[in-house]
Amino acid sequence: MNQRGTVTLVLAVVIIMLIMGTSAGLAWNQTETAKYTQHAGWSYAMTAPVTLQLMDLTGDGRTNLFAQNDRSIALLNPDGSEHVRRQFDNQIMSTLGDINNDAVEEMILALTLSPGVAALQALNASGEQLWSAQANGLRSQPSRVRFVRFDSGWQVVVGDEDGQLMAFDLSGNEVWRTNLSSGDIIRGLDDTTVDGVRYLAAANQDGSVALYDASGLPRWTYQLGEPIRRLRTFDLDGDNQNEIVLGGDAGRLVLLQAADGSERFSISIGQSIAEIRDGELNGDPSSRELVVGGRDGGVWAYSLNGAALWSAAVADRVRDIVVYDQDGNGVDDVLVGDRSGGLTLFTGSSGSRFPLAARSAEITSMEAGTVNGQATTVVGDQVGMQTMTIRRETAPWWYNPLLIGVLLSIGVAVVAWFFATNPARPAVEVSAVDQSIEGLRAQRTMLYERIADVERLRDTGEMPAEAYLLRLRDLRKQLADIEAAMLKAGEAVQVQTVKCPNCGGSVTLGSDRCDYCGQVIIR
Missing domain, CATH: 1.10.287 (Helix Hairpins)
Known part of the structure; x- marks a missing residue:
């Protein structure tokens, strides 16, 4: 091989090394080769639903959708057809609970009748009233209602916009009332378990938190030190002892032990907390993680010890979050709806961002569950509700930087070998053919x-x-x-x-x- 061939092969080796190095770097830093697409299902007209719940409410083994806005409720069949619809003249709050112990949840409503008076009622799937009570002496209209199955029997607890709590039993009688604090709205009611005993966790906007027993006596109290936006209870570590998560208006995120109200962690996210959800994000079923949405569009994932897993952002204020395994890979995905109507999906494990088609109006609530054997998401906005499925579509196997690098390297090697082994052109000689x-x-x-x-x-x-x-x-x-x-x-x-x-x-x-x-x- 002549000198030209040697130089050609050396240059080819250098080029191949550069190509493969670049390909390896791209492959190493490659986060996702998949994308997510949404496929619309049925829609239903209900203006600005604030509550959406997917579960079997008819007892037929099929998943229904319960929806509620400020003056109406609807129970829909899996195909979107209307099972029952009720319209009210007064503002309502709602929750679900098994009033008659038939293993099927009923719809429990709190209707504002007049200042200081609210009607409580439970309706079955046909819209028939099974239970009722009247809350007299409220200091303002109801802001929260919760069904709690205490060990001594179930109670319906209603909280008003002035810090007062009232509880009613099976007979519709008032069981107890107490003041969490005065002059501010009850921001959260949720039941929780401590040593196998059921309690009620309550939070007031002024930062006051308490854990109540079946008699309305506080087991402990806590003060966040800033206005409260959200209270949620989850069993994050699988020990059958719930943790209480608080989100503050100034951005403080606190995890309390339900047993004594002690802080497990306290961190600041830097913006007002709009929503808190839990989910299985890291593939470890022994614990669950937290997803937090902010008023300025921030989204964070945290472990139960407060360690940050990932952070991201959406275009506008977070309105709701659903955490659900959309693609069946055993890890929950995070779907965030914002005030501008935007929908953004984040993979639970890494927080990789996948924008979806936006809604035409402000999102008010979302829910996810399994309908007809398929992961289904329901999105409610100022216009109505829409069901959809979200599918993960992976790139073809050949969409790989290393494979592209190998193919390019082979091409360079073939060209280099051709030039290296091709005989050198003969020296230019004077031609005597056809000359004078x-x-x-x-x-x-x-x-x-x-x-x-x-x-x-x-x-x-x-x-x-x-x-x-x-x-x-x-x-x-x-x-x-x-x-x-x-x-x-x-x-x-x-x-x-x-x-x-x-x-x-x-x-x-x-x-x-x-x-x-x-x-x-x-x-």
């Missing part, structure tokens, strides 16, 4: 001059002997070809070169030894 006698004479004279120049360079030592012989042999060959062409054209030429019988090289007429191989020439 005058032209041949001029070329012959020029070759004599070049031979003289080469011999002069040899005599002065400016040209090495090896280079001299190579160049001289080439010029003499061209001279022999010119003279042969002149003879063929009828020109009387005295030939000045003869061929060496041993190597075939052109030797000056009269020489007795070949300059190239040393063969003795007998004239």
Whole structure:
């Protein structure tokens, strides 16, 4: 292989190394090669639903959708058809609970009748009233209602916008009432378990938190130190002891032990907390993680110890979050709906961001569950509700930086080998074909001059002997070809070169030894 071939192969190796290095870097830093697409299902007209719940509310084993806005409720079948719809003249709050112990949840409503008076009622799936009570002496209209199954029996607890709590039993009688604090709205009611005993956790907007037993007595109290936006209870570590999560208006996120109200962790996210949900994000079923949405569009995932797993952002204020395994990979995905109508999906494990098609109006609530054996999401906005499925679509197997790098490297290697092994182009020679006698004479004279120049360079030592012989042999060959062409054209030429019988090289007429191989020439 000549020098040109060696250089070509060396350059090819360098280029291949650069290609493979770049491909390996891209493959290493590649986070997701999949994308998520949404596929619309049925829709239903209900303005600004604030509560959506997917569960079997008819007892037929199929998943229904319960929806509630400020003055109406609807119970829908799995296909979106209306099972029951009720319209009210008064503002309502709602919750679900099994009033009659038939293993099917009923719809429990709190209706504002007049200042300080609210009607409580439980409806079955047909809209029939199974239970009722009247809350007299409220200091303002209801802000929260909760069904709690205490060990002594179930109670319906209603909280008003002035910090008061009232509880009612099976007979519709008032069981207890208490003031969490005065002059501010009850922001959260949720039941929780401590050592197998059921309690009620309550939070007031002024930062007050308490855990109540079935008699309305506080087990402990806590003060967040800033206005409260959210209270949620979850069993995050699987020990059958719930944790209480608080979200503050100034951005404080606190996890309390339900047993004694002590802080497990307290951190600040830097913006008002709009929503808190839990889910299985890291693939470890022994614990669950928290997802927090902020008023300025921030989204964070935390472990139960408060360690940040990932953070992201959406375009506007977070309105709701659903955490559900959309693609069946065993890890929950995080779907965030914002005030502008935007929908953004984040993979639970890494927080990779996948924007989905936005809604045309502000999102008010969302829910996710399994309907007809398929993961289904319901999105409610200012116009109505829409069901949809979200599918994960992976890129083809050949969409891989390493594979592309290998293919490019093979191409470079093939091209380099072709150029390296391709014979070098012969030196440019004077062609005597189809030339005139005058032209041949001029070329012959020029070759004599070049031979003289080469011999002069040899005599002065400016040209090495090896280079001299190579160049001289080439010029003499061209001279022999010119003279042969002149003879063929009828020109009387005295030939000045003869061929060496041993190597075939052109030797000056009269020489007795070949300059190239040393063969003795007998004239």
